[in-house]
Amino acid sequence: MKITNDIVEKHGLNLEEFSKIKKILKRDPNLLELGIFSAMWNEHCSYKSSRIHLKKLPTKGKQVIQGPGENAGVIDIGDDDAIIFKIESHNHPSYIEPYQGAATGVGGILRDVFTMGARPIALLNSIHFGEPKHPKTKSLLNGVVSGIGGYGNCIGIPTVAGETKFDETYNENILVNAMAVGHAKKNKIFYSKAKGLNKSVVYVGSKTGRDGIHGASMASAEFDENSEEKKPTVQVGDPFTEKLLMEACLELMKDNSIISIQDMGAAGLTSSSVEMASKGSLGIELDLEKVPCREENMTPYEMMLSESQERMLIILEDGKEKAAKKIFDKWDLDFVIIGKTTDTNNLTLKYNNKIEGEIPIDALASKAPIYDRKWIRKKPQKNKVNIKELKKIKIEDALVKILSNPNHSNKSWITSQYDQMVMCDTAQKSGSDAAIIRIHNKDKAIAVSVDSSANYCKSFPLTGGKQIVCENWRNLISVGAKPLAITNCLNFGNPENKEIMGEFAECLEGIKEACEFLDYPVVSGNVSFYNGTNKKNISPTPVIGGVGLIKKLSKPIGHNFKYDNSILLIIGKTFGHLEQSVFLKEIYSINEGMPPEINLHNEKNNGECLLKLINKNLILSSHDISTGGLIVSLAEMSIGSNIGAKIHKPKKLTNSINYFFGEDQARYLIEVKNENLSKVYKILRENNVFYENIGITQSDFFEIENELKISVKNLYKINNEWYNKY
Amino acid sequence: MKSSVIVFPGSNCDRDIAVALEKMQFKNKMVWHKETSLPKSDLIVIPGGFSYGDYLRSGAIAGKSLIIDEVIKAANSGCLVLGICNGFQILTETGLLKGTLLRNKNLKFINKNVNIKVINNDTKFSNKFKKDEILKINIAHNEGNYFTDKNHLEELNKENLVAFKYCDEKGNINEEANPNGSLENIAGIFSQRKNILGMMPHPERMVDEIISNRDGINLFSSLLN
Numbered sequence A: 001m002k003i004t005n006d007i008v009e010k011h012g013l014n015l016e017e018f019s020k021i022k023k024i025l026k027r028d029p030n031l032l033e034l035g036i037f038s039a040m041w042n043e044h045c046s047y048k049s050s051r052i053h054l055k056k057l058p059t060k061g062k063q064v065i066q067g068p069g070e071n072a073g074v075i076d077i078g079d080d081d082a083i084i085f086k087i088e089s090h091n092h093p094s095y096i097e098p099y100q101g102a103a104t105g106v107g108g109i110l111r112d113v114f115t116m117g118a119r120p121i122a123l124l125n126s127i128h129f130g131e132p133k134h135p136k137t138k139s140l141l142n143g144v145v146s147g148i149g150g151y152g153n154c155i156g157i158p159t160v161a162g163e164t165k166f167d168e169t170y171n172e173n174i175l176v177n178a179m180a181v182g183h184a185k186k187n188k189i190f191y192s193k194a195k196g197l198n199k200s201v202v203y204v205g206s207k208t209g210r211d212g213i214h215g216a217s218m219a220s221a222e223f224d225e226n227s228e229e230k231k232p233t234v235q236v237g238d239p240f241t242e243k244l245l246m247e248a249c250l251e252l253m254k255d256n257s258i259i260s261i262q263d264m265g266a267a268g269l270t271s272s273s274v275e276m277a278s279k280g281s282l283g284i285e286l287d288l289e290k291v292p293c294r295e296e297n298m299t300p301y302e303m304m305l306s307e308s309q310e311r312m313l314i315i316l317e318d319g320k321e322k323a324a325k326k327i328f329d330k331w332d333l334d335f336v337i338i339g340k341t342t343d344t345n346n347l348t349l350k351y352n353n354k355i356e357g358e359i360p361i362d363a364l365a366s367k368a369p370i371y372d373r374k375w376i377r378k379k380p381q382k383n384k385v386n387i388k389e390l391k392k393i394k395i396e397d398a399l400v401k402i403l404s405n406p407n408h409s410n411k412s413w414i415t416s417q418y419d420q421m422v423m424c425d426t427a428q429k430s431g432s433d434a435a436i437i438r439i440h441n442k443d444k445a446i447a448v449s450v451d452s453s454a455n456y457c458k459s460f461p462l463t464g465g466k467q468i469v470c471e472n473w474r475n476l477i478s479v480g481a482k483p484l485a486i487t488n489c490l491n492f493g494n495p496e497n498k499e500i501m502g503e504f505a506e507c508l509e510g511i512k513e514a515c516e517f518l519d520y521p522v523v524s525g526n527v528s529f530y531n532g533t534n535k536k537n538i539s540p541t542p543v544i545g546g547v548g549l550i551k552k553l554s555k556p557i558g559h560n561f562k563y564d565n566s567i568l569l570i571i572g573k574t575f576g577h578l579e580q581s582v583f584l585k586e587i588y589s590i591n592e593g594m595p596p597e598i599n600l601h602n603e604k605n606n607g608e609c610l611l612k613l614i615n616k617n618l619i620l621s622s623h624d625i626s627t628g629g630l631i632v633s634l635a636e637m638s639i640g641s642n643i644g645a646k647i648h649k650p651k652k653l654t655n656s657i658n659y660f661f662g663e664d665q666a667r668y669l670i671e672v673k674n675e676n677l678s679k680v681y682k683i684l685r686e687n688n689v690f691y692e693n694i695g696i697t698q699s700d701f702f703e704i705e706n707e708l709k710i711s712v713k714n715l716y717k718i719n720n721e722w723y724n725k726y
Numbered sequence B: 001m002k003s004s005v006i007v008f009p010g011s012n013c014d015r016d017i018a019v020a021l022e023k024m025q026f027k028n029k030m031v032w033h034k035e036t037s038l039p040k041s042d043l044i045v046i047p048g049g050f051s052y053g054d055y056l057r058s059g060a061i062a063g064k065s066l067i068i069d070e071v072i073k074a075a076n077s078g079c080l081v082l083g084i085c086n087g088f089q090i091l092t093e094t095g096l097l098k099g100t101l102l103r104n105k106n107l108k109f110i111n112k113n114v115n116i117k118v119i120n121n122d123t124k125f126s127n128k129f130k131k132d133e134i135l136k137i138n139i140a141h142n143e144g145n146y147f148t149d150k151n152h153l154e155e156l157n158k159e160n161l162v163a164f165k166y167c168d169e170k171g172n173i174n175e176e177a178n179p180n181g182s183l184e185n186i187a188g189i190f191s192q193r194k195n196i197l198g199m200m201p202h203p204e205r206m207v208d209e210i211i212s213n214r215d216g217i218n219l220f221s222s223l224l225n
Helices: A005-010 A015-025 A031-041 A091-096 A098-114 A137-155 A227-233 A239-252 A268-279 A300-305 A321-330 A395-403 A454-459 A461-478 A498-518 A582-588 A600-615 A629-641 A656-661 A674-686 A712-719 B014-023 B066-076 B086-094 B150-158 B217-224
Strands: A064-066 A073-076 A081-089 A119-129 A159-166 A175-185 A200-205 A258-263 A283-287 A311-316 A334-342 A346-351 A354-360 A426-428 A435-438 A445-451 A482-491 A522-528 A541-550 A567-571 A621-624 A643-647 A668-672 A691-699 A701-704 A708-711 B002-007 B027-032 B043-046 B080-084 B100-102 B110-118 B134-141 B145-147 B162-167 B186-190 B196-199
Touching: A005 A015, A005 A031, A015 A031, A015 A354, A031 A268, A031 A300, A031 A354, A073 A482, A073 A522, A081 A098, A081 A445, A081 A482, A081 A541, A091 A098, A091 A137, A091 A175, A098 A119, A098 A137, A098 A175, A098 A239, A098 A258, A119 A137, A119 A239, A119 A435, A119 A445, A119 A541, A137 A159, A137 A175, A137 A239, A159 A435, A159 A445, A175 A445, A175 A482, A175 A541, A200 A239, A200 A321, A239 A311, A239 A321, A258 A268, A268 A283, A268 A300, A268 A311, A268 A346, A300 A346, A311 A321, A321 A334, A395 A582, A395 A629, A395 A656, A395 A708, A395 A712, A445 A461, A454 A461, A454 A498, A454 A541, A461 A482, A461 A498, A461 A541, A461 A600, A461 A621, A461 A668, A482 A498, A498 A541, A498 A600, A567 A600, A567 A674, A582 A629, A582 A656, A600 A668, A600 A674, A621 A629, A629 A643, A629 A656, A629 A668, A629 A701, A629 A712, A668 A674, A691 A701, A701 A712, A708 A712, B002 B014, B014 B027, B043 B066, B043 B086, B066 B080, B066 B086, B080 B086, B086 B100, B086 B196, B110 B186, B145 B186, B162 B196
Parallel strands: A081 A522, A119 A159, A283 A346, A482 A522, A643 A701, B002 B027, B002 B043, B043 B080, B080 B196
Antiparallel strands: A064 A073, A073 A081, A081 A175, A119 A175, A200 A311, A200 A334, A258 A311, A283 A334, A346 A354, A426 A435, A435 A445, A445 A541, A482 A541, A567 A668, A567 A691, A621 A668, A643 A691, A701 A708, B100 B145, B110 B134, B110 B162, B162 B186, B186 B196
């Protein structure tokens, strides 16, 4: 079969890339080889547009055991314990087939984590949908939520935290990002680097079918009106098989049989075998007739590019094959030696002893194309919004409107579809700033949170990038955890557009700056470009997943008020920054202006001081102040506890709207017992932290002096209606 | 007291129940579904999860597995058997308990803490509870909507075979307090001889104050009593 330009383009490669392939091979590739190049050189697998920017991120620290480049990142949480975690996107498949797209997103990220020797202990997700009124939104929401639940509930790993947002920018391109967190022993971590010649390459797990062929290429292209036709490229998940695969792998990992292990994720058998060989500077030879197939007459091309789920590739130590097979037999899973490592530095593909394809490994991995795409900086927006010039609105009306919108409504309609308790170590479920998961059989725990702020990133990416890192950091601090490291999922539009590439570059600059300052390194992540349809790109939506450590777990304080008559303080200074706030967007549909500025020094200082107060047991409840400002955070503390509050009129800012709805950063709300107040003041002063006493808690009513009085029951009702009515 | 936890492929609350049993000083053993004999046990537990991926029908395939014959034999000779969640579904599939568990009324998976009321506290499983005591216990299921025929329902009520019913915080048994559509708010039932208990709520999730509460403790201490 002659490879025409048309075939090349259908594989998502351009002609320049095609001539590069011919140069490497010193001949024309056949269809199988072209398919393999296409799978490895697409954006999703090669990171060709993002790599030069990703390199700038801080990835080291004394808490880091393994940074980016492996299946997932690994951090040290003391003793012999390590936490392994990563976030990944499954946006395109989820838009086409929401249930399976979301489910396999969860399945894929779980494999990344248990491949490295960790037992997964928590799942998180960040899901973004179009406007509720868009005709597709409701079925996408239903499908994605049941897909996430369907997979996590069945495999028996708690889904403990997440965020769900609705915005017009995602009307034609939703985001589904899934994060998995696992626990391993420090001396039992498994990597993908192959070692040694003539070692058995073993295929384990499900059989290979025709599903998902070229899924990674799909994730590297924009959508158009024909996207629906791509349904056959969406993989189908089977959490039951994954559960068996996970248990079998973890059982095999107990002894020393495994040299290297890699899950078959995007680009399936191709990327897993290339990855292992490339890291070990070896060749790999596969006998494709041995690959367990689900369907008849599958060609080498289909086998190499299938993205059937729940499969792994393992390189075993000599003589361990029999014992290993016994384990997989016990779990009724396929276990087949399909090849061996070689010294040729080639990927050699045979079918019934005939060579069907041969490609140098480095051409597929380290020498894949890298682009320094053109990008431009975003100009700061000068517009300031003067609230006095806008039509007046009562604080109460604005608060009701915000609390009843889908982005701020109580999300228990979603979270109750996820098993949050299985494994019995979930000390703090979703709905709080961060979830808390105890390390099994130990006193310590980790806190986890995922966050994004697309509006801030859209209006000024550099600040937006910093803000999401800080927001995530604050969420961990609020529950009493010391933030350790992050994973990121970078969801952007078309990188060939210089403004989009600029959003990417600048968001990353912001992330870098904040991570460096906070000693909060990036240990894993994923880039998803081409989020958009017919040239309309989504707002830049980097998502940060953070992990923090609680050394000694006691009953979590949470963000719900605890008692009547305790004192409420704000940590951090309130300036009343309204541009890019939920208030302006929700009430006046104003999207202009700059996001709130980030002062990294204050972030660090305020956060570390709060952590000190929590560790000294001086805080009854705490909550970070984020979208919606002070009043929304206060309302959330009230709604969750059925305890009200009585807030003074602001002393300094004359305009109450700025004061209550401004989204200034580095702020927290804390509830303190009267008897502890002087101790708390003393510590705050000693650490030069700005604070403000704003009122007290009280029973039944949520009240601001001379402004509003509303019963907590009513607030609860307002906050709990949207999802049940949608 | 000796306990055995049966592990099927797809069971996922097996570790949780084992932790709870050991915490309560049971001498516990895990028993793989391919085994053909049971260790000597005073209590057999069939844990929650998705045995065989819930394929065919929840509990249906597990109900026909090798080890189940042994469980049935032991149960018929009076051994105590506890089935939680998927374990309850499996027990109804084996016929050890009558009735069935349909899909939740709202057709969605439900995970939340609910209130249940102790209906019969005069059994091996419930003697440490007070009658009508209200417990807050976690549920997590797709198919928890208990249904049975009229004759059996009459029998359940007449013979005092209902173990727990869903209720509100004050103990009222009404439709609002029924999370899944179960007949008469039934959350758990006993067999005729009261040596078998099947329940949808997860008592093993409620034995630790830091994680949840201790409302499940008395089920285990009743068994030790």
